[in-house]
Amino acid sequence: MCSAPGQSCRPEQQAVAEYLGTTQQVYSRYEKGINEIPVRHIIALCKYYGVSADYLLGLTDQNEKDRAE
Secondary structure: OOOOOOOOOOHHHHHHHHHHOOOHHHHHHHHHOOOOOOHHHHHHHHHHHOOOHHHHOOOOOOOHHHHHO
């Protein structure tokens, strides 16, 4: 979990990691750019947050909800 001294963990990281079927530590490494995120996890994150892959990857400022309006 996230209780080790010097280890920071946002509660959402744990929830997202569980959704992806991975650990909080691995998900944290994705966020920090230490590990490359698998395509299957990018797809899952798009579904989780309700945004496009372009938005998630920083290729556009418009998320799916913005474009629908």
